[in-house]
Amino acid sequence: MALYTLDSGQVAAGVKGREFSAEEYIYQLLERIEKVEPKVNAFVSVRKEALDEARVIDKKIRDGEQVGALAGVAVSIKDNICTKGIKTTCASKMLETFVPPYDATVVKRLRDVGAIVIGKANLDEFAMGSTTEFSRYGATRNPWDISRVPGGSSGGSAASVAALECTVSLGSDTGGSVRCPASFCSTVGLKPTYGLISRYGLVSYANSIEQIGPIGRTVSDVVLVLNAIAGADENDHTTVGGKPAHSLRQRKGLRVGLVREFIEGAEPRVAKVIHKAADTLAKQGCGCEETSLASVQYALASYYTIAMAEASSNLARYDNVRYGFDLDPEGYEWNSYFAKARSNFGEEVKRRVIVGSYVLSSGYYGKYYLKAQQVRSLIKRELKALFKKYDILIGPTMPILPFKIGEKIADPLRMYLVDIDTVVANLAGMPAMSVPAGFTDGLPVGLQIMADEFQEQTMLDAAYLFEQAAKVQRSPDL
Amino acid sequence: METKIGLEIHCQLTGAKSKLFCRCSCDYRGKAPNANICPICSGLPGTLPLVNQKAVEFAGMISFALDCKVPDEIAFYRKNYFYPDLPKNFQLTQYNAYDITSIGVEGRIEYGGGKNARIRRVQLEEDPGRLVYEGGSMEASVYALIDYNRAGVPLVEIVTEPDFADPKEVRLFLDKITSIIEHLGLCDTKLEGSVRCDANVSVGGGNRVEIKNVSSFADAEKAVRYEITRQRTMASRDIEVRSETRHWDDARKVTKESRSKEEEQDYRYFPEPDVPAVVLGTEFVSSLRQSMPELPDARKERFVSKYGLSAHVAQVLIDNKHMADFFESAIEIYSSPKEIANWIVTDLMSFVDERKKEQERSLFLGLKIGPEHIADLAKLVDQDMINRATAKQILGQIVRTGEMPSEVAKKTEAGKIDDAGALAQAVEIVFKSEQAAVQDAKHNPNAANFLLGKVMQLTKGRADPNAALEMIHTRLNEA
Amino acid sequence: MVTKEEVKHLSWLVRIDLSDDELERYTLQIEEIIKYLDKLDTIQLEHVKPIVAKKRLSDLRPDEPAGFEGNALGTKYRKDGFVKGPRMV
Numbered sequence A: 001m002a003l004y005t006l007d008s009g010q011v012a013a014g015v016k017g018r019e020f021s022a023e024e025y026i027y028q029l030l031e032r033i034e035k036v037e038p039k040v041n042a043f044v045s046v047r048k049e050a051l052d053e054a055r056v057i058d059k060k061i062r063d064g065e066q067v068g069a070l071a072g073v074a075v076s077i078k079d080n081i082c083t084k085g086i087k088t089t090c091a092s093k094m095l096e097t098f099v100p101p102y103d104a105t106v107v108k109r110l111r112d113v114g115a116i117v118i119g120k121a122n123l124d125e126f127a128m129g130s131t132t133e134f135s136r137y138g139a140t141r142n143p144w145d146i147s148r149v150p151g152g153s154s155g156g157s158a159a160s161v162a163a164l165e166c167t168v169s170l171g172s173d174t175g176g177s178v179r180c181p182a183s184f185c186s187t188v189g190l191k192p193t194y195g196l197i198s199r200y201g202l203v204s205y206a207n208s209i210e211q212i213g214p215i216g217r218t219v220s221d222v223v224l225v226l227n228a229i230a231g232a233d234e235n236d237h238t239t240v241g242g243k244p245a246h247s248l249r250q251r252k253g254l255r256v257g258l259v260r261e262f263i264e265g266a267e268p269r270v271a272k273v274i275h276k277a278a279d280t281l282a283k284q285g286c287g288c289e290e291t292s293l294a295s296v297q298y299a300l301a302s303y304y305t306i307a308m309a310e311a312s313s314n315l316a317r318y319d320n321v322r323y324g325f326d327l328d329p330e331g332y333e334w335n336s337y338f339a340k341a342r343s344n345f346g347e348e349v350k351r352r353v354i355v356g357s358y359v360l361s362s363g364y365y366g367k368y369y370l371k372a373q374q375v376r377s378l379i380k381r382e383l384k385a386l387f388k389k390y391d392i393l394i395g396p397t398m399p400i401l402p403f404k405i406g407e408k409i410a411d412p413l414r415m416y417l418v419d420i421d422t423v424v425a426n427l428a429g430m431p432a433m434s435v436p437a438g439f440t441d442g443l444p445v446g447l448q449i450m451a452d453e454f455q456e457q458t459m460l461d462a463a464y465l466f467e468q469a470a471k472v473q474r475s476p477d478l
Numbered sequence B: 001m002e003t004k005i006g007l008e009i010h011c012q013l014t015g016a017k018s019k020l021f022c023r024c025s026c027d028y029r030g031k032a033p034n035a036n037i038c039p040i041c042s043g044l045p046g047t048l049p050l051v052n053q054k055a056v057e058f059a060g061m062i063s064f065a066l067d068c069k070v071p072d073e074i075a076f077y078r079k080n081y082f083y084p085d086l087p088k089n090f091q092l093t094q095y096n097a098y099d100i101t102s103i104g105v106e107g108r109i110e111y112g113g114g115k116n117a118r119i120r121r122v123q124l125e126e127d128p129g130r131l132v133y134e135g136g137s138m139e140a141s142v143y144a145l146i147d148y149n150r151a152g153v154p155l156v157e158i159v160t161e162p163d164f165a166d167p168k169e170v171r172l173f174l175d176k177i178t179s180i181i182e183h184l185g186l187c188d189t190k191l192e193g194s195v196r197c198d199a200n201v202s203v204g205g206g207n208r209v210e211i212k213n214v215s216s217f218a219d220a221e222k223a224v225r226y227e228i229t230r231q232r233t234m235a236s237r238d239i240e241v242r243s244e245t246r247h248w249d250d251a252r253k254v255t256k257e258s259r260s261k262e263e264e265q266d267y268r269y270f271p272e273p274d275v276p277a278v279v280l281g282t283e284f285v286s287s288l289r290q291s292m293p294e295l296p297d298a299r300k301e302r303f304v305s306k307y308g309l310s311a312h313v314a315q316v317l318i319d320n321k322h323m324a325d326f327f328e329s330a331i332e333i334y335s336s337p338k339e340i341a342n343w344i345v346t347d348l349m350s351f352v353d354e355r356k357k358e359q360e361r362s363l364f365l366g367l368k369i370g371p372e373h374i375a376d377l378a379k380l381v382d383q384d385m386i387n388r389a390t391a392k393q394i395l396g397q398i399v400r401t402g403e404m405p406s407e408v409a410k411k412t413e414a415g416k417i418d419d420a421g422a423l424a425q426a427v428e429i430v431f432k433s434e435q436a437a438v439q440d441a442k443h444n445p446n447a448a449n450f451l452l453g454k455v456m457q458l459t460k461g462r463a464d465p466n467a468a469l470e471m472i473h474t475r476l477n478e479a
Numbered sequence C: 001m002v003t004k005e006e007v008k009h010l011s012w013l014v015r016i017d018l019s020d021d022e023l024e025r026y027t028l029q030i031e032e033i034i035k036y037l038d039k040l041d042t043i044q045l046e047h048v049k050p051i052v053a054k055k056r057l058s059d060l061r062p063d064e065p066a067g068f069e070g071n072a073l074g075t076k077y078r079k080d081g082f083v084k085g086p087r088m089v
Helices: A008-016 A022-040 A050-062 A105-112 A155-162 A179-184 A219-229 A260-264 A268-283 A296-317 A334-342 A347-360 A369-389 A412-419 A423-428 A456-470 B053-065 B167-184 B217-236 B283-291 B296-307 B311-319 B321-333 B337-351 B354-360 B371-382 B388-401 B405-411 B420-433 B435-443 B445-458 B465-478 C004-013 C020-042
Strands: A043-046 A074-078 A116-121 A168-173 A188-191 A211-216 A255-259 A287-291 A392-396 A432-440 A443-450 B003-012 B077-080 B090-093 B104-111 B115-126 B130-133 B143-147 B154-160 B195-203 B209-212 B244-249 B254-257 B277-279 C054-056 C082-086
Touching (some): A008 A022, A008 A050, A022 A043, A022 A074, A022 A116, A043 A155, A050 A116, A074 A155, A105 A116, A105 A168, A155 A168, A155 A179, A168 A188, A168 A219, A179 A188, A179 A211, A179 A443, A188 A219, A255 A268, A260 A287, A260 A392, A268 A392, A268 A432, A268 A443, A268 A456, A296 A412, A296 A423, A296 B077, A334 C082, A347 C004, A347 C020, A369 A392, A369 A423, A369 C020, A412 C020, A432 A456, A443 A456, B003 B167, B003 B217, B053 B104, B053 B115, B053 B154, B053 B167, B053 B283, B090 B115, B104 B167, B167 B217, B167 B311, B167 B321, B209 B217, B217 B244, B217 B254, B296 B321, B296 B337, B321 B371, B337 B371, B337 B388, B371 B388, B388 B405, B420 B445, B420 B465, B435 B445, B435 B465, B445 B465, C004 C020
Parallel strands (some): A074 A168, A255 A287, B209 B244, B277 C054
Antiparallel strands (some): A043 A116, A168 A211, A188 A211, A188 A432, A432 A443, B003 B195, B104 B115, B115 B154
């Protein structure tokens, strides 16, 4: 049996019920990875040790010991999330040899429930990008069409799940970086309310906006992982109290708002699939109607101002003195050493750090950063008002279909524009997720579902309802 | 020529047990390099700052003690600049240019007997690491050596308005600050580097010069004095004083042009996203008021009203917390406040080595006595067991030996002779041997003092002079 | 209008060496990006307050020291426990 096609619930049940061993399952995955990686390039590093960990779980079960809810389940972790003892590079030369001495809280929590880290997933360097083309380790390719981008920045996470190289994944979402690749790779990807999931161990890019989020092939996968990792953490002051638990429910009569600006901004082939999705929801008893989110037009400017400003400060620590790559400091004056070492950032990172410094520099704070923060307030206000009328807001996750590798890489601003549908949720700190909506011309389209803050359950209700009704194909021919 | 001096004081919260943003110990002195660090204070990727609640409370106490307004909420800002001792290449601090976010603003304190200085702000921030140079100097080393043990230790920065007009005022003000800090118990000012003071100096309306790298309060006065002289000299030669930052060279006791172009820095301040605004709550100030240790001024008040000390004596006691504590411990053993205060402020202080005091900042270092000795001494004097002169002698002895005064008194029979019989005997002996003086004394009262002197000599100073003189007069009148 | 001088100054501020080619290319790209960000000037924002997250003083970290088991420093350039860094002048 192809164990790598199972979802996490099935794996956990199967391993616990001794239908198959965790070792067998992990072995198959490692084989699959070897077969498929040359085409997909989803991983920065793969862990053969996963097999040993699987054996340990099998033994525990044989001995009648307790195992966690996700025991044996293989997870790939985006390589900007710290894993103790496992190299964490952020796809950058600046962290070439960095081995974290600690686990991110989310990694610890997954390990606590028995999940197995099978590898570190590829990403745009320091999570800055929408296509995973800005990685030192080469671009990840879309499993549905390997000449095309998988989306980004968590491209490796989504591709590894879509290509059946692992069962679930953790990515990070600053401006859409979980949802975009989830959409392009036809997987489910969720960005939680800001503060729901601990960022301790997530290498900061834009820390007032980003969140770690689960990616899986089904809504149930995402729910299981979400429940394992969400909840307050004393190691992160920005997490909110409590330990929420979400479930798969049958819910009728959701009030759905279809965001006009998102639909109108999408290319026709995408819009068509989304309209069909809205119909599907309506047939399931939801009330769908068109609505407007006017502040969308300022969202990108606000997002990039804030993200780049915070990035320029968050990345200042990479001076190669305490960790980085091998460059003997002897003989250098410190300013020259810093400047030379840091010239090893990739282009996109360098650009964003410089722009970020510009918008924060003396005299410009009020013009850019402060205004961008005020725009966030406006967006949140507008969304709050809409969520009084609607349970969820929907639209396309991406305005376009997955494009060819190299197509947008020369024009930064053009690249930024693809985030138009996703940044709104980040700016407002509200949850949003992408579920596969269908295929057009063989390429995946994702339906984005947004909900009010801390209303992940409502969002998941809609996602589950849609998923069950739409029955979109789940794995590519690789 | 109008001189304006403003101060920027940095005070480590050595009373806190852990650093400002991580759980590492604050007690870094004497530890092996980089033995007191963790992923947070060494700026590892993915780490987040975790604010120390006690540090905020301590900073609140200082704010309050300096009569500052404490806001309802405080926030932290990033001050972005690159430097090898700064693990994140930004410092987490506070900033008021956009909103008031620091722990205290607009305070005022009285110092030096009637003078006033305004406090512009009080803020919480983290200390950077330390740089050490091979071969001892910046110029000679091929590389810098970095120790992050100190990185992240909580600092309270106190910024004054330029309300000081001369170095003496600076010194008096810093003494007051030291007293306040010591009384609050949140910083041990005796520890090396625990208090630092930068100064801004301008003379005659000229440009302002910032003096950095002043590592102790004692040096602050010297640095300011030097800088004023430097500026005055330049002004007298019609040379314009440039607005700049200068470094205090502790070895050569001069201010030097600064190597790093600090004025060109653009710190790109913005609020720290990883730390929400901290809501202090309306009861913050009132609960601080209750739990705070007694401040020096209040203590002085209490000494005057409760113990009847003179304002002057009370002031001397509180100027150094050590002394005030010593006093209160002593009176707990034997309650004679005025007597004990006097012994401490006058006699004991004469044994304090001024040099030692400044170097080691410990008042009674090297003296082998504690409050119990003074209490004992005061008791002996109060109960007329020994006279004052004897007591002073004993004190001089016990500061070196550490013996209890009553032991010494017993040993050397230094007990006062109040036994009338023994006294009468002594007077008898003197009258017999100084017959000429006795005749003299019948007419000349001053000669009686000569006889008294002889009695004191005979009794080796143990006689009670009043009783002896009375006895002499009585005898003279009899004869 | 973002000039090459400005980009050069900023790259110094953030300690990143740029080649002449990079300086040339980035200046154009950055100018375009800043022009886009100038969109923020077109909205009415006078009475809008930014969202500020809050936390109670009592929810901050208690003052209890704890050591870190493990090696926080990842460079091999060390001397007697110190981290070797580039010289100061």
